[in-house]
Amino acid sequence: ILQGKNSFSSILDPMQEKSHHTSLQTLENNLTNLVxxxxxxxxxxxxxxxxxxQVxxxxxxxxxxxxxxxxxxxxxxxxxxxxxAVKIKESKVMKLRKLAQQIANCRQCLERSSALxxxxEHSxxxxxxxxxxxxARNVAERVAMATASSQVLIPDVNLNEAFDNFALDFSREKKILExxxxxxxxxxxxxxxxxxxxxHDTITVHWTSEDEFSVTxxxxxxxxxxGQTNLISLYNSVDSWMMVPNIKQNHYTVHGLQSGTRYIFYxxxxxxxxxxxxxxxxxKTNSQPFKLDPxxxxxxxxxxxxxxxxEKDESSLKKSHTPERFSSTxxxxxxxxxxxxxxxxxxEVLLGASTWYAVGVAYKSAPKNEWSGKNSSSWVFTRCNNNFMVRHNGKEQLVEASLQLRRLGVLLDYDNNALGFYDAMSAQHxxxxQVSFLLPVAPTFMIWNKSLMLLSGLPVPDFVDCPEQQEGICRQQESPYMSGMKGCQ
Structure with a gap:
């Protein structure tokens, strides 16, 4: 029995020690958190x-x-x-002085008339x-003369000068003070x-303000x-921001912007x-508009x-039936x-009923008598009947696209070294x-049948503007600093 008791004690002591250590660790952690x-x-x-x-x-x-x-x-x-007050007193003195002179003239005329x-009466x-x-003759002449010159003798009394339209109007000032x-x-x-x-090179920004009348x-x-999501850091990068001060209206047009480029505005x-x-x-600005070069x-x-x-001359189709059998011309x-x-x-390119075509870009140095994509200076998306391919430097790769593809979208992101093709109707990539462009490139277009129509100068669509969205994983990063921003970040 004693041996069993000692054995139980040896088991209990480590358990108590472990429990003590755990409680101690918990208390120390809680104490640290509390401190x-x-x-x-x-x-x-x-x-x-x-x-x-500070308040x-x-x-x-x-x-x-x-x-x-x-x-x-x-x-x-x-x-x-x-x-x-000085002006009022000066006006008063001037008017009283003139009136006093008129009173003296009246008095003088009155005295002469009374004497006559x-x-x-004495005569x-x-x-x-x-x-x-x-x-009587002398008096009669003087009376007649005085009567004839009565207009001269009558003093010039102008009541309008005495009671002019002088007023104190502080209504506007009172409203301002109120x-x-x-x-x-x-x-x-x-x-x-x-x-x-x-x-393609301007953006007109419109805004509204609740305090329009208090804004100077x-x-x-x-x-x-x-693409920087931390707009606080971006905003603090003062050197990268352009500023237009002292705008009086609630809109402004910024000129000289880059084509097809996204901008942040405050x-x-x-x-x-x-x-x-x-x-x-x-x-964002629209793309650079262009046309086909004759x-x-x-x-x-x-x-x-x-x-x-x-438009292609359909009679030339009788010479061959597939793109690979075409000669260099x-x-x-x-x-x-x-x-x-x-x-x-x-x-974008409206493909119409064409089933043989190629669309892409090429350097100026690309051979003029060679099918685009057959050399290292051109990149194209092509359709040959029911097959869709991308081609560069003679290498072809089959890609998936709908036979009902009627509107092909082309995205050339020169600065980010990308040339993308899209089904613009279904917004599918x-x-x-991925191209490290070394020289300027020109859009290129080739057909073997029917016709193509070009649409240029377009804004970059949202489904193209966000690379993540092309894979179906584009997610909006919610942030108090990102509210009001369009599309995916």
Whole structure:
């Protein structure tokens, strides 16, 4: 029994020790977390106290500024009061002086008239006929003269000058004073993506603001969007941003942009109290527009007047039946009238009923009498009856595409070394060449039957703009800094 008891004790002691060690470790971990939490709370409280102190300082500063501004207004009103009061007194003195002169003239005329009346009455009372005739003639002439010149004798009394249209109208100023308020920075404006427009080298940005009347100006900032998801770091890269200051309207057109390129735009609303930025908006320019170049067209091809459609002479089909049996002179093609050496470009080709064609790009040095894709200077997507292939440097690779393919999309991302082909109707990716382009390339087009039609200068579609979406895994990265941005990041 004793031996069994000792054996049980030897088993129990390690278990107790392990339990003790576990409890100790748990307590130490909890204590560490609690100390860390206390430190965080202390730091948070210190920040809050600092903010409170800053609020006190800012409030005192604003109160002092309010007193200063109001005192300036009162001083301006006092000065204007003095100026206007002096004008009123000067007007009063001028009017009273003129009126006093008119009163003196009236008094003088009145005295002369009274004297003539007295003399006339005295003459009328003269009983001596001889004396009457002597005095009456003289008096009569003077009375007649005074009556005839009565307009001169009447003083010039102008009541309009005495009671002119002088008034004090401070209604506008009162409204301004009543509208005085504590000015704050305007609310962030909002970029209206649905109103924004683009060409191959311009983007017109439209925005709205809730505080339109308090905004003194707007500032537009933009930069090329490189796919960087951390927009805070991107925004802090001051050197990479272009700035358009002092915009007075709620729209602006930016010129000189790269074709087929995505940009990030911010709009800043500004007044005397400060400024606030809009959420970022991702906008992109259209592709470089181009046409088919008649100078490079095969003599048996017919181009439309607008150089957007190419048509093959069907009689030439009698010479052969498959692309591989064509001679070196059997490649009926043409090139676009542009050479591309930068940016991202997208165009589409309407295939119609054509079943033999090739579409791609080539260097200027590519052989003119050779089928595109047969050399190291060209890359093409081709259809030969029911077979779809991509070809470069003589190497062919079968690819999957629908026999009902009627609209082929071509994406040339020169800067990222990619040439992609898409079924534009179904938004399906067909194939992408990874090419380190060394020279400018021109779009190329070849047909053996029917016709092709070119659509260029198009915006890059969303299903092409996001490489992840091509594989069906494109996901929007939600972030407070990414709201308002179109498409996948």
């Amino acid at each position: 860390k939490r206390n430190t965080e709370l202390e730091n948070q409280m210190a920040k809050l106290i600092q903010i409170c102190q 006190e300082v800012n409030t005192a500063m604003h109160e002092a500024k309010l007193v200063e501004e109001c005192d300036e207004l009162v001083e301006i009103i006092r000065q204007r009061k003095q100026v206007i 009346i007295t003399q006339a 009328l009372k003269e009983n001596d006929h001889t004396r009457f005739l002597q005095t 509208g005085l308020d504590y000015l704050t920075a305007p609310n962030p404006p909002s970029i209206r993506d649905e109103l924004c427009t683009a060409s 100006s707007y500032e537009l900032q933009y930069t090329i969007y490189t 709009v800043k609303a500004i007044n005397q109290a400060g400024s606030r930025n809009s959420e970022p908006a991702r906008l 100078k490079t067209a095969h003599k048996k091809l017919r181009l439309s007047n607008d150089c957007l459609t190419m 059997g490649a009926y093609g043409t090139a676009g009238n542009v050479f591309i050496d930068s940016g991202c470009h997208y165009w 067909i194939h992408t060449f």
